[in-house]
């Protein structure tokens with residue numbers, strides 16, 4: 001069955017460009033972005049993996065490890081890494097899992113046979129330090145992903161784990177957020193949101209981002 005939000009993600013041991021990875025141990029206390037791509041030596045994937053390498057300081061700031069995967073083997077990955085570094089002007093600073101036996105692809109349902117029988121689609125899994133799945137999405141092979149959006153979701157998840165707020169449409173870090181509807185007590189509202197809030201409707205209350 002497909003993984004659902006809130007599920008504990010399956011553990012695995014698999015080879016990568018950085019040696020064997022025992023997933024849960026490797027993740028440790030970090031958040032993880034695990035993302036699959038269709039194949040090595042392909043144009044869109046080359047730009048995606050390069051972009052993630054360039055964004056490493058942003059992932060580090062948020063305590064996030066990144067981990068790529070395709071069904072190609074380690075030798076293929078290692079050859080391709082040179083091309084990524086050359087063409088994207090970066091250095092590959094995170095591992096690419098090799099999954100020629102499809103162990104992980106099957107566990108995480110990354111092969112969608114009606115799209116392609118053998119290649120992994122562009123799946124993304126955001127996993128928290130408790131190894132719970134917090135976001136998943138799937139893009140087709142022809143569309144490269146927006147990794148700024150992945151950082152934005154991580155910002156939202158980390159904020160809303162710590163405050164009784166949710167983030168509105170197109171929110172980005174530093175902008176106003178909404179107060180969760182379950183908080184109704186005026187004293188609690190004052191205590192939790194000392195910067196005040198605007199009540200647009202009883203269920204739609206905006207407040208400055210609490211941690212800024």
Ligand code: BEZ
Pocket residue numbers: 038039042043044045046141142
């Ligand atoms: C690419 O990464 O460019 C790609 C991979 C598979 C199908 C189409 C494009």
